Amino acid sequence: MTLRSFARYLPILDWGRQYDRTAFTGDIVAALIVTIMLIPQSLAYALLAGLPPEAGIYASIAPILLYAVFGTSRALAVGPVAVVSLMTAAAVGNIAATGTAGYAAAALTLALLSGLILLTLGLFRLGFIANFLSHPVIAGFITASGLLIAASQLRHLLGIQGEGNTLIEIATGLWPHLSExxxxxxxxGVSATAFLFWVRKGLKPLLRRAGLGPRMADLVAKTGPVLAIVVTTLLTWGLDLGAQGVAIVGEVPQSLPPLTLPSLRPELIRQLFVPALLISVIGFVESISVAQTLAAKKRQRINPDQELIGLGAANIGAAFTGGFPVTGGFSRSVVNYDAGAETPAAGAYTAAGLALAALFLTPLIHYLPKATLAATIIVAVLSLVDVSILRRAWGFSRADFAAVAVTILLTLTLGVEVGVTAGVATSVLVHLYKTSRPHIAVVGRVPGTEHFRNVRRHDVETQSHVLSLRVDESLYFPNARFLEDELMRYAADKPELSDVVLMFPAVNDIDLSALESLEAINTRLRDAGVRLHLSEVKGPVMDRLKRCHFLQELTGEVFLSQHAAICALERRAPAA
Amino acid sequence: MTLRSFARYLPILDWGRQYDRTAFTGDIVAALIVTIMLIPQSLAYALLAGLPPEAGIYASIAPILLYAVFGTSRALAVGPVAVVSLMTAAAVGNIAATGTAGYAAAALTLALLSGLILLTLGLFRLGFIANFLSHPVIAGFITASGLLIAASQLRHLLGIQGEGNTLIEIATGLWPHLSExxxxxxxxGVSATAFLFWVRKGLKPLLRRAGLGPRMADLVAKTGPVLAIVVTTLLTWGLDLGAQGVAIVGEVPQSLPPLTLPSLRPELIRQLFVPALLISVIGFVESISVAQTLAAKKRQRINPDQELIGLGAANIGAAFTGGFPVTGGFSRSVVNYDAGAETPAAGAYTAAGLALAALFLTPLIHYLPKATLAATIIVAVLSLVDVSILRRAWGFSRADFAAVAVTILLTLTLGVEVGVTAGVATSVLVHLYKTSRPHIAVVGRVPGTEHFRNVRRHDVETQSHVLSLRVDESLYFPNARFLEDELMRYAADKPELSDVVLMFPAVNDIDLSALESLEAINTRLRDAGVRLHLSEVKGPVMDRLKRCHFLQELTGEVFLSQHAAICALERRAPAA
Incomplete structure (x- = not known):
């Protein structure tokens, strides 16, 4: 491998060469703001993933650094995010109980598997598989996950027990403890939640009126959660609320991220492989959408395959430094971008800031109430919930609606893995079903033109001895026999029929099953004394037909255009 | 339900009304010949399914009668067939050991489930799901099953132990016993096999030379297996070969089919449901192909949904009369047809013949060697093996080849259920992959016409300020982002660009993901000062676009034809 081809995998060599003082200043300011915002967020998402709070901070250090080296987005901030943390909790919760050593170890293995999957997809340029998550499925999944996450945090707000991976589990888990x-x-918890909602809606206008510029007001408002944390921690410490049953974060080790070795037990890998795959794909889709949105604003380009490598490296980093699965997060990336991050170096400075926090600030969060972290999560995720996708999809097509509805319903009732898998399966099945009964139109000529349109939608000319059918779908196995049946049905209605023209402008592909159906149609029409012609056959389809005997056996001709076909067949018309 | 709508489900009311002496004669002769052929075949397929020989005869009686009442094919003969018997052995073998009462009971439940599935599919008119088994997958599956079946019978020819559901299991099962x-x-066994091969190839010409008509010679040749059975049975009895270790059929009860009640244990149903579904679909596909082939010869019509009901009833019948899953068999149906069966009544007479055989002939087969039955099976199934499908598929398209190859390989190595499921999955995945990177052509006008073709295949006129792209695929989630990327790539190469026309004659559907991509394209082009137009949008796609805001936001126009688009844009051309 030459140095140059190696450099393809290291975008840092590209931007690093042009790094200057302006970029440095922008990056360091952004890093400071993002660090302040990330501390509560990291703690909260660790709690959501069922891990000790420090895991959230660890998961934000090595991954950010590795993404800075391998990633292509200049503003993406990588670390724990809400949906991936929820999926981690669901996957790992099936293997070990929260709080045990096995739980944390499984989270490391999950991060490693996820990293290796992302890396493999990137090296083999398989980023397109993310496209199989349709927009409605993603929108439905994010909305349902937001609701699930918010529900899962209620127990911290109420100070009771009650865990679960689905709405039903959560509800039945909370119910018996409601008296406690x-x-x-x-x-x-309620005060913190209310305060944070107010920060989102009311603080920014207040700051603007106080004279701050719009960008500054926005950034200060984004640090609101820190204020909530400081105040509730001081209250809990000052009034000794821990003694009154308020759950607190407690002892957090003062240390840099530890070196951890993820377990590679075959049994564990087998159990975690599918969840890791889902986390990888969902995480990648979330990350790439954020990266592309931010890149478009500055006319930069994101390379999806390189992004897979960047995220893969970040997750492998998380696996070896006491973290859990990570990806590019929306809120942290937007803050990073708005705060003026110029290059991925901003991420490196953020990592340094978080490392300092891990070393020196952890004793300060001893008295931080878990209810405050839950409030942070609830306020953050409720902004993800957008049920309007249901209405939009319903208005556009029943098929898209089915995919959204299945995704939302099953995510809420059967959990994240079933939900997203069923959503993808529904999208695919609905597509197969639709293409299995294609639209087939009888067409005629728009008078005075060379255009042929559906006889039922347009006022067109037709001939009694010619049947022109436009097939509005690629011909392949699910619809091969359907074409056969439909054509014979139409042909049976035309007693004077001598020629059938199949118009193929919308036939983009033909497979072996469809070829056999065409052969059967040709034979059956021949036996009935009717010729079969084709028109407007696309280049790739023609190439394929030339590879077999069909064209030699065809009783009629292949015309370049439907117009040419009708002209030729009119000339040959039987005398009236 | 009125009598008339009820009659829809009873085709017997249709042909039964016109039944006369000619039909009766034809039917009774056919029944006699089929009965003689079915006795060895039924015994053999029971052996293949791992069941006692009489089960094969029972499975040919009630099912034939029920199909005669509910089925639409006039010549189809329903009973045990090779592939379905193999699938039965694979499914039931996972639950109980061959020869146990649990094994026979599970086969009854499998037949019941299969019958209920077929009936449900028929009543809900879901026969189209059989189309998802593409021709290459079926061809590959039948070929691989034939090989598996032949291999599974080797142990009977050799007189040793060694069972298995895959080639590997069979080989490793036989290996340690080869010395025995x-x-x-x-x-x-070898003599019987050689004789039966000779009957297939050499007996018919011999009979012709002896003066028999072609049809008669064919029919007599088909009864060859009976001769093999008679001779080897007599040999075994006369020379007491059983004492020398030749495995014989042994005691077979002399009785009409017993009344059996299939078990409905939930655990059993859970284990057998997927196999039953696969058996139903495979059996249906095999049966309907045979029925359609025979019906086409006499210009009769087969109703696929009614066929499902007929086969469903037949399988339910098998479940309650000591049988196992059945379907319309190729060889028995062809014999029935060739022997001159006129109506499904021939099936009823065959059933009566088999009932008499079950009552009176079973003592005669006590000394029938299992090796003879194995030879019957081997010779029958090797005619199913046709590896030329591999060559045909390879020549036509790599996608079809992949589906055949996966089906054959996995059926042989991992068994029938994995094989056929993987084949269907491969067909679907290959289709999704192909449509995820659609053919997108830059088009220009064929001089002097109104036709637009690919600039790389035809000599056409283009304009420097207009980019016309023809999208050769429906736009949906797997390719939505691909279009976005490709369009921007083409647009970047045209500095003078002012208008982009997307030509949609091959776009048969648009889903919500694709709509969002179109919106993104429109916005991005607008920001670059380029208008986006559409042309040749199909009716159903236009209807869908009208349901949302896209057309209001579109910066350009929607033209009826690409010709109209270019005429309009040429007029507006910027001064050179």
């Missing part, structure tokens, strides 16, 4: 609600925790 | 080969069994 801790009023102090509830007051704290 | 019974020479008498081997001699008997």
């Amino acid at each position: 609600v801790n009023p102090v925790t509830l007051a704290l | 080969v019974n020479p008498v069994t081997l001699a008997l």
Whole structure:
């Protein structure tokens, strides 16, 4: 491998060469703001993933650095995100109980598998598989996950037990404990939630009125969660609320990310492989959408295959430094971008900031109430919930609606893995069903033109001895026999029939099953004394037909255009 | 339900009304010949399914009668067939050991489930799902099954142990017992096989030369297996070969089909449901192909949904009369047809013949060697093996080849259920992959015409400020982003660009993901000062676009034809 081809996998060599003081200043300011925002977010998502709080910070350090080296987005901030943390909790929760050593170890293996999958997809340029997650499925999945996450945090707001991976599990888990609600925790949690909602909606206008510029007001408002954390931590410490049953974060080790070795037990890998694949694809889709949105604003380009490599490296990094699966997060990336990050170096400075926090600030969060973290999560994820996709999809097509509805319903009731898999399966099945009964139109000539349109939609000319059918679908196995049946049905209605023209402008591909149906049609029409012609056959389809005997056996001709076909057949018309 | 709508489900009311003496004579002669042929075949397929020989005869009685009432084919003969018997052995073998009561009971439940599935598919008119088995997958599956079946019978020819559901299992099962080969069994088995091959190839010409008509010679040749059975049975009885280790059929109860009640244990149903579904679909596809081939010869019509009901009833019948899953068989149906069967009544007479055989002939087969039955099976199934499908598919398209190759390979190595499922999955995945990177052509006008063709295949006129792209695929989630990327790539190569026309004659459908991509394209082109137009949009696609805001936001126009688009844009051309 030459140095040059190697450099393809290291975008850092590209931007690193032109790094200057302006870029440095932009990056360092962005890093400071993002660091402040990331501390509560990282703690909260660790809690959501069922891991100790420090795991969230660890998962934000090595991954950011590795993404800075291998990633192509200049503003993407990689670390724990809500949906992936939820999926981690669901996957790992099937293997070990929360809080056990096995749980944390499984999270490492999950991150490693996810990293290796992403890396493999990237090296083999398989980024297109993310396209199989249709927009309605993603939108439905994100909305349902947001609801699930918010529901899963209720127990921290109420100060009771009750875990679960589905709405039903969560509800039945909370129910028997409702009498044990801790009023102090509830007051704290509800206040924090209300405060954070107000920060989202009300703080920015207030800051603007206080004279701050729009961008600055926005950034300060984004650090609101830090304020909530500081105030509730001080309250809990000052009033000793821990003694009144308020669950606190407690002891957090003061250390840089540890070196961890993920277990490679075959049994564990077997159990985690499918969840890791789903996490990889979902994480990649989320990350690439954010990266492309931000890149478009500055007319930069994102290379999806290189992004897979960047995210793969980040996850492998997380696996070896006490983290859990990560991806490019929406809120942190937007803040990074808005704060003026110029290059991926901003990510490196953020990593340094978080490393300092891990070393020196962890004792300060000893008294941080878990209810505050839950409030942070709830407020963050409820902004992801957007049920309008249901209405949009319903208005556009029943097929898209089916995919969204299945995704939302099954994610809520049977969990994230079933939900997203069923959503993809529904999209595919609906597509197969639709193409299995293609639109087949009898066409005629628009008078005075060379255009042929559906006789039922347009006022067109037809001949009694010619049947022209336009097939509006590629011909392949699910619809091969359908064409046979439909054509024979139409032909049976035309007693004077001598010629059938199949118009193929919309036939983009023909497979072996369809070829055999065409052969059968040709034979059956021949036996009935009717010739079969084709028109407007596309180049790739013609190439394929030339590879077999069909064209030699065809009783009629292949015309370049339907117009040419009708002209030729009119000349040959039987005398009236 | 009125009597008339009920009659729809009873084709017997149709042909039964016109039944006369000519039809009766034809039917009774056909029944006699088919009965003689069916006795060895039924015994053999019971052996293949791992069941006692009488099960094969029972499975040919009630099913034939029920199909005669509910089926639409006039010549189809329903009963045990090779592939379905193999699938039965594979499915039931996972649950109980061959020869146990549990094994026979599971076969009954499998037949019941299969019958209920077929009936449900028929009542809900879901016969089209059989189309998802593409021709290459069926061809590959039948070929691989034929090889598997032949291999599975080797142990009976050799007189040793060694069972298995895959080639590997069979080979490793036979290997350690090779030293125990019974020479008498081997001699008997090889002679029977050689004789039956000769009957297939050499007997008919001999009979012709002896003065028989072609049809008669054919029919007599088809009864060859009976001769093999008679001779080897007499030999075994006369020379007491059983004492020399030749495995014989042994005691067979002399009785009409018993009334059996299939078990409905939920656990059993759960284990057998997927195999039953596969058996139903494979059996249906095999049966309908035979029925359609025979019906086409007499210009009769087969109703696929009613066929499902007929086969469903037949399988339910098998479940309650000591049988196992059945379907319309190729060889027995062809014999029935050739022997002159006029109506499904021939089936009823065959059933009566078999009932008499079950009552009176079973003692005669006590000394029938299993090796003879194995020889019957081997000779029958090797005619199913046709590896030329591999060459045909390779020549036509790599996608079809992949589906055949996967089906054959996995059926042989991992068994029938994995094989056929993987074949269908491969067909679907290959289709999704192909449509995820559609053919997109830059088009220009063929001089002097209104036709637009690919600039790389035809000598056409283009304009420097207009980019016309023909999209050769429906736009849906797997290719939505691909279009976005390709269009931007082409647009970047045209500095003078002011208008992009997307030509949609081959776009048969648009889903929500593709709509969002079109919206993104429109916005991005607008920002670059380029208008986006559409041309030749099909009716159904236009209807869909009208349901959302896209057409209002479109910067350009929608033209009826590409010709109209270019005429309009030429007029507006910027001054050179």
